[in-house]
Amino acid sequence: MKKLQTGLILLCAFLSSNCFAQVQPLFTGAIGIQSYTYRNSYPNGVAAVLDSVKALGITEMEGPNPKSSNAAEFKKLLNERNISMPSIGVDYNLIIKDPEAVVKQARFFGATYVMVAWIPHGKTFTLDDANRAIDDFNRVGKVLYDNGITFCYHNHGYEFGSYGDGTLFDHIAERTDPKYVSFEMDVLWAFHGGADPAKLLHKYKDRWKLMHLKDIRKGVANDLTGGTDTKNDVALGTGQINLPEVLKAAKAVGIKHYFIEDESPDHAAQIPVTIAYLKSLKD
Incomplete structure (x- = not known):
């Protein structure tokens, strides 16, 4: 009887631990x-926005x-609300012209990452555009x-045009x-350009540091325009x-910071839904 009781206790403990593991966020x-x-x-008011x-519980x-706000004023408003700025985005032409000025700007905000989100190009993104950006x-x-x-x-979608054995x-x-x-994965633009975001994360697993969390309306077709x-x-x-597949890949490759980006005019209504969705996902 004691062996049976011990066995049942161990079984219950095993099942309990397994069930607990299955509901981790x-x-x-x-x-x-x-x-x-x-x-x-x-x-309409920077302080009200912040x-x-x-x-919303956003801390970064x-x-x-x-x-509409100078850097010193904005930094003060962020600090008062305990919102940090680990990354800043800058214009391509600015950073290639004066990278030292960008360094100064990043340091002012305490940012350790600087991202560029657009490579200037004509109607289509070409090999010459890519080679210029590489240099x-x-x-x-x-x-x-x-x-x-x-x-x-x-990434912005237009880079996924065919080239050689890849893109x-x-x-x-x-x-x-x-x-x-390094790279910042914009999930929407990777998908819209025809890439598989999760596979792309794994393919260059040591290069991805940041992520823009976005989703695209059902029925919208993919293309290489970099716009929708x-x-x-x-x-x-x-x-x-x-x-869920993208976030599992992001966790596996060690994404450092995640930023919701919602360009929709309905972002005020959508962002709480987005946050609730993120919190509802289980591993």
Whole structure:
């Protein structure tokens, strides 16, 4: 009888531990937001926007400051709300012209990552565009690296056109120096460009540092334009992308910071849905 009781206790403990393991949250990172999400709201009051950000439980923002607020004022407002800025986004032409100024800007906000989200190009993104960016990224990436900052290129969809045995994004990844050039995964733009975000994360597992969390409306076709109507940005879990698969891959490759970016005019209603979805996912 004692052996039976002991066996039942052990069985219950085993089942209990297994059940507990199955309900661990999938997303365990700090919830961040891309400042661009609020581009149309800032002119009506920066402090009010940041109050709403704090109320959502968001503790990180990818900046820098909006045009309607100077850097010192914006940093003060962030600090008062305990919102940090680990990353800033800058214009391609600015960073290639004056990377030292970008270093100064990043240091001011306490950012250790700088990302560029668009490579200037014509109607289509070409090999010449990619090669120019490769040279520029290797050069400015070294300047940032020497100053303790990580440079990241943020994919935008147009880089997934065919080239050789892969894509122009593959060409950029293979020709840039991993010591100086890392990447920020924009989930929507990777998917919209025809890539599989989870597979892409695993393919270049040591290069991805940051992530933009986004979803795209069901029925929207993929293309290489790097653009789509902002109304096609939808709350996470309501669109086309297999986000649990993406987040498992992101965890596996060690993404450092996650930023919700919702370009939709309905972002105020959608972001709480997105956050609830992230918190509901189980590993």
